[in-house]
Amino acid sequence: MDNQQIPYKIYLEESEMPKAWYNVRADMINKPAPLLDARTRKPITLEALSQVFCEELAKQELDDTTAYIPIPQEILDFYKMYRPAPLVRAYCLEKKLETPAKIYYKFEGNNTSGSHKLNSAIAQAYYAKKQGLKGVTTETGAGQWGTALSMACAYLDLECQVYMVKVSYEQKPHRREVMRTYGATVTPSPSDTTAVGRQILQEFPGTTGSLGCAISEAVEAASTREGYRYVLGSVLNQVLLHQSIIGLETKAALDKYNIKPDIIIGCAGGGSNLGGLISPFVGQKLRGEADMRIIAVEPASCPSLTRGSYVYDYCDTGRVCPLQKMYTLGSGFIPSSSHAGGLRYHGMSSVVSQLYHDGLMEATSVEQTAVFSAAQLFAKVEGILPAPESSHAIRVAIDEAMKCKETGEEKTIVFGLTGTGYFDMVAYQRFNDGKMGDYIPTDEEIAASIAKTPVIDA
Amino acid sequence: MDNQQIPYKIYLEESEMPKAWYNVRADMINKPAPLLDARTRKPITLEALSQVFCEELAKQELDDTTAYIPIPQEILDFYKMYRPAPLVRAYCLEKKLETPAKIYYKFEGNNTSGSHKLNSAIAQAYYAKKQGLKGVTTETGAGQWGTALSMACAYLDLECQVYMVKVSYEQKPHRREVMRTYGATVTPSPSDTTAVGRQILQEFPGTTGSLGCAISEAVEAASTREGYRYVLGSVLNQVLLHQSIIGLETKAALDKYNIKPDIIIGCAGGGSNLGGLISPFVGQKLRGEADMRIIAVEPASCPSLTRGSYVYDYCDTGRVCPLQKMYTLGSGFIPSSSHAGGLRYHGMSSVVSQLYHDGLMEATSVEQTAVFSAAQLFAKVEGILPAPESSHAIRVAIDEAMKCKETGEEKTIVFGLTGTGYFDMVAYQRFNDGKMGDYIPTDEEIAASIAKTPVIDA
Numbered sequence: 010m011d012n013q014q015i016p017y018k019i020y021l022e023e024s025e026m027p028k029a030w031y032n033v034r035a036d037m038i039n040k041p042a043p044l045l046d047a048r049t050r051k052p053i054t055l056e057a058l059s060q061v062f063c064e065e066l067a068k069q070e071l072d073d074t075t076a077y078i079p080i081p082q083e084i085l086d087f088y089k090m091y092r093p094a095p096l097v098r099a100y101c102l103e104k105k106l107e108t109p110a111k112i113y114y115k116f117e118g119n120n121t122s123g124s125h126k127l128n129s130a131i132a133q134a135y136y137a138k139k140q141g142l143k144g145v146t147t148e149t150g151a152g153q154w155g156t157a158l159s160m161a162c163a164y165l166d167l168e169c170q171v172y173m174v175k176v177s178y179e180q181k182p183h184r185r186e187v188m189r190t191y192g193a194t195v196t197p198s199p200s201d202t203t204a205v206g207r208q209i210l211q212e213f214p215g216t217t218g219s220l221g222c223a224i225s226e227a228v229e230a231a232s233t234r235e236g237y238r239y240v241l242g243s244v245l246n247q248v249l250l251h252q253s254i255i256g257l258e259t260k261a262a263l264d265k266y267n268i269k270p271d272i273i274i275g276c277a278g279g280g281s282n283l284g285g286l287i288s289p290f291v292g293q294k295l296r297g298e299a300d301m302r303i304i305a306v307e308p309a310s311c312p313s314l315t316r317g318s319y320v321y322d323y324c325d326t327g328r329v330c331p332l333q334k335m336y337t338l339g340s341g342f343i344p345s346s347s348h349a350g351g352l353r354y355h356g357m358s359s360v361v362s363q364l365y366h367d368g369l370m371e372a373t374s375v376e377q378t379a380v381f382s383a384a385q386l387f388a389k390v391e392g393i394l395p396a397p398e399s400s401h402a403i404r405v406a407i408d409e410a411m412k413c414k415e416t417g418e419e420k421t422i423v424f425g426l427t428g429t430g431y432f433d434m435v436a437y438q439r440f441n442d443g444k445m446g447d448y449i450p451t452d453e454e455i456a457a458s459i460a461k462t463p464v465i466d467a
Numbered sequence: 468m469d470n471q472q473i474p475y476k477i478y479l480e481e482s483e484m485p486k487a488w489y490n491v492r493a494d495m496i497n498k499p500a501p502l503l504d505a506r507t508r509k510p511i512t513l514e515a516l517s518q519v520f521c522e523e524l525a526k527q528e529l530d531d532t533t534a535y536i537p538i539p540q541e542i543l544d545f546y547k548m549y550r551p552a553p554l555v556r557a558y559c560l561e562k563k564l565e566t567p568a569k570i571y572y573k574f575e576g577n578n579t580s581g582s583h584k585l586n587s588a589i590a591q592a593y594y595a596k597k598q599g600l601k602g603v604t605t606e607t608g609a610g611q612w613g614t615a616l617s618m619a620c621a622y623l624d625l626e627c628q629v630y631m632v633k634v635s636y637e638q639k640p641h642r643r644e645v646m647r648t649y650g651a652t653v654t655p656s657p658s659d660t661t662a663v664g665r666q667i668l669q670e671f672p673g674t675t676g677s678l679g680c681a682i683s684e685a686v687e688a689a690s691t692r693e694g695y696r697y698v699l700g701s702v703l704n705q706v707l708l709h710q711s712i713i714g715l716e717t718k719a720a721l722d723k724y725n726i727k728p729d730i731i732i733g734c735a736g737g738g739s740n741l742g743g744l745i746s747p748f749v750g751q752k753l754r755g756e757a758d759m760r761i762i763a764v765e766p767a768s769c770p771s772l773t774r775g776s777y778v779y780d781y782c783d784t785g786r787v788c789p790l791q792k793m794y795t796l797g798s799g800f801i802p803s804s805s806h807a808g809g810l811r812y813h814g815m816s817s818v819v820s821q822l823y824h825d826g827l828m829e830a831t832s833v834e835q836t837a838v839f840s841a842a843q844l845f846a847k848v849e850g851i852l853p854a855p856e857s858s859h860a861i862r863v864a865i866d867e868a869m870k871c872k873e874t875g876e877e878k879t880i881v882f883g884l885t886g887t888g889y890f891d892m893v894a895y896q897r898f899n900d901g902k903m904g905d906y907i908p909t910d911e912e913i914a915a916s917i918a919k920t921p922v923i924d925a
Contacts, residue, residue: 016481017547023474089475090559090850101548101622119577121852121887163847164559183641183892187852189899190843385648389621392548394579394645429579431889434641441647 018095019262026093027257028080030250032069033288034360035076036295039367041246041359042334044070045321050465053331061228061330062247063238065136069247078250080132087131087164088254091120096262097426101390103410110413112406113268114426115259115286116393121187122157124351124396124428125282126242129251130154133240134161143236144168148198148223150278151350151398152177152184153428154242159191169193170237172200172226176217177350180435187432198223205229205327217346220279220354225327243279244324244333244358252285255425260289263423270301272409274424276401277305277314277372278351280358286425291369303370304409305361306401308380309449311344313337313357314365314372316455321465322356332463335362338450339458345448347377348436351398355458375404376447381440383407384430396428397436476553477720484551485715486538488708491746492818493534494753497825499704499817500792502528503779508923511789519686519788520705521696523594527705536708538590545589545622546712549578554720555884559848561868568871570864571726572884573717573744574851579645580615582809582854582886583740584700587709588612591698592619601694602626606656606681608736609808609856610635610642611886612700617649627651628695630658630684634675635808638893645890656681663687663785675804678737678812683785701737702782702791702816710743717881718747728759730867732882734859735763735772735830736809738816744883749827761828762867763819764859766838767907769802771795771815772823772830774913779923780814790921793820796908797916803906805835806894809856813916833862834905839898841865842888854886855894 034040043052058067069078080088099112117125137145144167149155155171162169171193178185178197185195198218199206205225209216216222224241231239241248263270273290275283283305293299305314313336323340324330337356338344344353357365364370377397384400386407387393395403406424413420430437439445492498501510516525527536538546557570575583595603602625607613613629620627629651636643636655643653656676657664663683667674674680682699689697700706721728731748733741741763751757763772771794781798782788795814796802802811815823822828835855842858844865845851853861864882871878888895897903 020478086558087850100544121846121850121889123889127850160847160850164850183889186892186896186899187889190846190852190895192847388579388648389618389650392545392579392585392618392622394648431579431581431641431645434644437648438644441644 015098015266017100018097019265020095021093021258021261023089025261026088027254028085029077030080031253031257031288031292032072032076032078032250033291034073034246036292037363038295039363040073041363045332045465047328047331061231061239063136063140063142066133066247069250070245081135084132084135091127093258094119096259099391102387105390106407106410106414108410108414109417109419110410111419111421112410113423115255116426117255118393118426118429122153122160123431124153124157125252125255125285126154126157127160128254129242129248129281130157130161132251134158134165134167137238137240138165138167142167142238144170145238145240146170146227146231147240147242148172148220148227149242150174150177150220150353151396152181152432153351155195156184156187158240159188159193162193163191170230171195172198172223174198174218174220174223174350176346181432184432198226200226203229205329209326213343216343219326219343221326221340224325225329228325228329243281244356246360248281249284249288249358249360252281253288255282255285256287256289259286259423268421270423271420272302272304272422274304274306274402274406274422276352276398276427277307277357277361278398279354280361282425282427284358284361287370291364294369304405305365305370305372306405307372307374308347308349308352308401309374309376309447310347311338311353312374313355315374318459319362319366320462322462324356332465333359335359336365337462338455339462341461342458347448348433349397349401352401373405375401378445378447380404381445394430395426396430397433399427402426473556473724475558476555477723478553479551479716479719481547483719484546485712486543487535488538489711489715489746489750490530490534490536490708491749492531492704494750495821496753497821498531499821503790503923505781505786505789519689519697521594521598521600524591524705527708528703539593542590542593549585551716552577554717557849560845563848564865564868564872566868566872567875567877568868569877569879570868571881573713574884575713576851576884576887580611580618581889582611582615583710583713583743584612584615585618586712587700587706587739588615588619590709592616592623592625595696595698596623596625600696602628603696603698604628604685604689605698605700606630606678606685608632608635608678608811610639610890611809613653614642614645616698617646617651620651621649628688629653630656630681632656632676632678632681632808634804639890642890656684658684661687663787667784671801674801677784677801679784679798682783683787686783686787701739702814704818706739707742707746707816707818710739711746713740713743713883714745714747717744726879728881729878730760730762730880732762732764732860732863732880734810734856734885735765735815735819736856737812738819740883740885742816742819745828749822752827762863763823763828763830764863765830765832766805766807766810766859767832767834767905768805769796769811770832771813773832776917777820777824778920780920782814790923791817793817794823795920796913797920799919800916805906806891807855807859810859831863833859836903836905838862839903852888853884854888855891857885860884
């Protein structure tokens, strides 16, 4: 199809929007290893999981056989407020790079949470409400998940308690006010409001926190409050399930114009956006219907896929959560204070880990300053100021497009632009002032952290 | 047409996007009074105007006979990056209010400038580039215009010097970094970098500035730099012309579903968004093709239409710009330090002023705390955290919808949601903390300010 026929932005009609989430586990030959109960070290039961999560979400967490799970009408209606998200043809970026590659990005930033996180937040809040709960607790890194959950809870009239990774809390005070405007309570983590928080503070005084710490605090808070459950914005199977809406819409938009992607790129912290984006395409690969390269991009400062070990580990620093088999830097790993708060997680979704382990996808890591250079270039030519997290994918998309320029190949590159950087201006300021550095953990640091990680044959 | 057939968001196809701007002056029976040269007090010539503005823009400023002006292809291509903007049916707000009214809003916030300002920024930057200029200077209030212009200049590789109203500069340091990321230079106004700035600082030490001051500084800076011209984000005829894209798209989207608006509402500072939104509808009224109420909403702290005088006045505090016949509070009026930086202008577009004077539209003013209450409600049910400026229109849209609830009338209300409040979290924090107040100037204050305004019979 001629380029000129493809619009700058492909919007699906409401009638074309997916009506069911896609559960890639159903098509996986090697299923992700089961979660293990932290106490018994045996595969966790629905009953045990339901003490932490809402019952329906616990079911989704354990379901690795149902391929399509219908999206409840209430959630479909909420999705219509900010979805479908556009699939954008990056004509201006292509022109700037003088590349024969065709670049597309799925833009998830056109909502107030500023990212894709709202896709799962509304689902989790909906099931909590349906179960008759009073409220939910959670952690947030960059603040996008916390904002998304605050929005979903405000919409459904649920209480919302957010533990926000301290470095983000300090760098992004305005994020806190967005959450407060939506009625949430926000606490910097680690905090002295939980036993696990106090313990982490004692062990690592002055720590700027991590997602792992904040998870521990939120789980403890949920377990000590009547009518509360814990919800999580990434890593879990249920989150990837909800986020499959990204990939399903992307695929529908590509199919509409008969576009076959050669490379699909996503940034990877816990794996929620990446897993959601790639699920339907991995499904095609698994069923032998299509083939393409899939690339996960992680920060060099927190390289779980590229430099971690594929073992059972705790999902949280405080070791109150179940164990998960995943690529991990060790649940005690606290990454440097980088500016991609949403990617500072020690592990990786077990689905993404298994797919990577089975060679169904690749992974690479990039350094912070190179990421911000890509972000600035993108902002200038495509008009969207991207989140630092999302800019990891931009960096590699540009690199791949430049390879095409060398070889003359007209590859079709699709990447996930997960969100906007409007609350990341402290990071941009550091970059604008030429004061941003790169931090890469040494092999010794990673080995020392991994050495403390439980290794279990299950 | 049945409600259920109307989607949550109406997006035009690229092929349905307007190809020409609409110049409402061509259809006005009483044309806006001509600009007067500040020195001669005679109608300003194209030649004199071209010393301040780019030539093509000066022509557009003076053209009150050409109804449709074709949009250059380069601008149409840029528009495709972030337009068409959706016309959203506020189903959730209607449900929350339990009103029989049908509420629509045209959402202009889905771009990094966060507002409609980009529509005119790219046009003005394009004509500057085409004229072979080196750069442009401007002022910015809330920072949205400055951001928009920085984006447009970065795209076209033009230099950009922004004078930012001091109160906004201090409340919104992150805006400054967005502009810097796009390569602009940003100076708080009033500053000591211009003669007029130094004079204002001497006369009003400690002033938090106003759009009028910043305009004076930017005009002076443009006139003292080689290869520079001044550009303005509101008030001018040329800006309303470019912003007609808002109204044209809105009308096309309404027509697509055969929806007839009963009330059209827009916030009004200098009149750019309001003028752009209403132009095609005013055209219908002028040509006798349709009728509807049109309501301008201004802040009670800066009520030019509702409490100002319809006289000739300077467009800027420093009195270096031409004089314009408009509703004004006096060019020396410096409004209180409210949180709607984009609405803190002493006057009003001469087009809007004339339409108001001729009874083609109404005007009302609302207080700040009532505006933020509406903003918070809207954010919770519609999922978009609105700019304080835009929230003035939300307030009145809700008020009108509540009147429908009393009377049972199923009116169709359309309002302009000009932008997002992501850089206004200091204001939201004040509101969240219950520390926001209202300020309304006294009759004596306004009378004293008007007394210093030149009154000319022309």
